[in-house]
Amino acid sequence: MTQDQTRRFFLWAAILLIVEIIAAGFYQAGPNKGLSSAGEILTFIALAAVGIERLIEGFWTFIGLTKGTLWPFSAFSQQITSLSNDLNKTLEPFYNELEQTLQEAKAGSTITAQEFESATRQLDHLKTSVQQITTLAPGNQQATALASAASQIITEIQKSYPTLQTLGTFANEAIGGFANFVATPPDNLGRRFISLFVGTLLGLLITGLLRLDLVQAIFQSPTFGNAFGLQFYWGIIFTGIVMGLGSNPTHEVIRVLQEYKKTLKVQNTAS
Numbered sequence: 629m630t631q632d633q634t635r636r637f638f639l640w641a642a643i644l645l646i647v648e649i650i651a652a653g654f655y656q657a658g659p660n661k662g663l664s665s666a667g668e669i670l671t672f673i674a675l676a677a678v679g680i681e682r683l684i685e686g687f688w689t690f691i692g693l694t695k696g697t698l699w700p701f702s703a704f705s706q707q708i709t710s711l712s713n714d715l716n717k718t719l720e721p722f723y724n725e726l727e728q729t730l731q732e733a734k735a736g737s738t739i740t741a742q743e744f745e746s747a748t749r750q751l752d753h754l755k756t757s758v759q760q761i762t763t764l765a766p767g768n769q770q771a772t773a774l775a776s777a778a779s780q781i782i783t784e785i786q787k788s789y790p791t792l793q794t795l796g797t798f799a800n801e802a803i804g805g806f807a808n809f810v811a812t813p814p815d816n817l818g819r820r821f822i823s824l825f826v827g828t829l830l831g832l833l834i835t836g837l838l839r840l841d842l843v844q845a846i847f848q849s850p851t852f853g854n855a856f857g858l859q860f861y862w863g864i865i866f867t868g869i870v871m872g873l874g875s876n877p878t879h880e881v882i883r884v885l886q887e888y889k890k891t892l893k894v895q896n897t898a899s
Contacts, residue, residue, distance in 0.1 A: 654859075659845075670882055711806055719802060730744055730751075750781050753781055775804050775806075778800075831868035833868075847885075
């Protein structure tokens with residue numbers, strides 16, 4: 629994702645968000661129609677927030693299955709490819725040295741044909757494990773298991789052929805580092821921004837269409853202002869943004885507003 633692509637992405641994201649806020653806020657239909665009670669409204673809003681979270685999780689799972697090859701997520705895929713190439717370069721001396729050692733041992737009759745075949749199979753299994761790691765999607769925990777299996781093979785080879793101790797150690801470290809990177813990809817700011825942006829868009833879309841307003845549901849008072857001769861339903865906008873932040877923030881906002889309402893009620897009663 630180039631710098632120019634990033635600027636265009638943020639520009640269009642901002643335009644889309646502003647358009648949705650204007651459309652949802654100025655749509656001339658009152659909030660919470662068709663829902664009989666505040667509890668029913670708040671429950672629906674909370675469930676919708678959970679649904680948005682699950683939808684975003686599914687979105688990132690799909691991106692993971694494509695190894696991040698889709699724009700604007702291709703940067704991670706390119707990083708994986710680069711690290712994979714570096715891994716192969718690190719392992720190549722180990723592979724070559726092992727193959728040469730086996731050939732010399734076989735020629736010198738210092739190992740049996742069965743031992744030669746066993747070591748050759750170990751090398752093939754090692755290469756297969758490494759190849760599988762490099763094809764896994766980001767976040768796949770199988771990378772750790774495959775790296776562990778590869779490490780065991782290398783350890784067995786080192787015990788049988790002490791001359792490969794140093795190269796084997798380098799190979800082990802390279803495989804482990806690459807597997808850790810695949811299993812736990814960095815949580816970058818771009819991913820978090822996109823999650824919040826998509827969540828907010830979905831939240832505003834739901835509240836704009838269904839006219840959901842948690843503030844009005846709790847306080848039972850109008851939540852709109854007048855602009856350009858029209859009513860602007862800011863409570864619906866607020867609800868959509870809160871829902872887009874996720875289920876935990878939604879529950880927390882509802883709790884805080886309900887406690888604030890109780891405080892106001894106590895103060896009014898005391899006065």
